[in-house]
Amino acid sequence: MTDVSHERATLVDKLGVDIDPELLSLALTHRSYAYEAGGIPHNERLEFLGDSVLGQAVTVRLFTVHPDLDEGELAKRRASVVSTVALAEVARGIGLGEYLLLGRGEQQTGGRDKDSILADTMEAVIGATYLSAGPDAATSLVLRLVEPLLQDPERYGAAMDPKTSLQELAARNSLSPPVYAIEAAGPDHDRVFTAAVTVGEFTAVGSGSSKKQAEMAAALTAWRELSARA
Structure with a gap:
């Protein structure tokens, strides 16, 4: 097994879900790397899919667990969990930055720890999970990743403003x-x-x-x- 394959296997172990290797590689490919590699596909389409899966999973979870909250409070809590800052926090928790494929410019400017890149890649990984293992597995992954955020009520106000x-x-x-x-x-x-x-x-x-x-x-x-x- 190559070093890259071994690293990806380690990430899959952390995620606890079996993701197709090609889809996982695509999910980790930032557009800066894709451009330097001659215009190969990058992760933005998977990011688009993952954003939708993430939003649905968190919305259903909050709606089900908090029957006492009104629409405004539910929306506030969802926003605090699916924000760029929150997703970057989740990504750092699993060490996602070390697995990214970045162009030279992003490498040199600290791209592996940028909130925007980490959050977008986290969404792409969720999208890859959906395509590889189905909606139930993708929802389970989302809830495992964001549960610590959902259980921390103090973060809602700070994350929103x-x-x-x-x-x-x-x-x-x-x-x-x-x-x-x-x-x-x-x-x-x-x-x-x-x-x-x-x-x-x-x-x-x-x-x-x-x-x-x-x-x-x-x-x-x-x-x-x-x-x-x-």
Whole structure:
């Protein structure tokens, strides 16, 4: 077995579901790698499918388990679990970044740990699971991955509005208000933004495909770290 095959087998073990090797390889192929390899297929179609499977699985789970919640609260909880920041957290939990196929530019700019790339790849893996093992297996995978998020009620408010949550946390702890700094890298059609937020002497970093997304990712990381210290 080649090193690559061995690595993919390790990922399959972590996921706990049998995924067709070709589909798994496609799910891990970022468009930057596909472009440099001469225009081979990449994972965005699988990402599209996985996004739908993810949304349905989480929606049904919340609707079934929380008959007391109204539509607005259900929507808020779903958004907090299927957000880019949340999915990136799930992806880091299984070490997904080390398995990605990235172009040289993304490799050099830390693509293996970018929220947007990790979240999109996580959705693509869910899509590959759906095609390989069917809807029940894909739903089971989704629920296994997001269950820790669903069981953490404190994350709902912060995940929905991390910048406000961080500002409130700083005020409660008599810290200076959050200050954000933004950098951008990459071509115009594939721009990646990196935000650094500083609260007192603490700094956290986040990335995304827009300034807003990057700031939200940085704010949520800072909120979690500072909350754990409080």
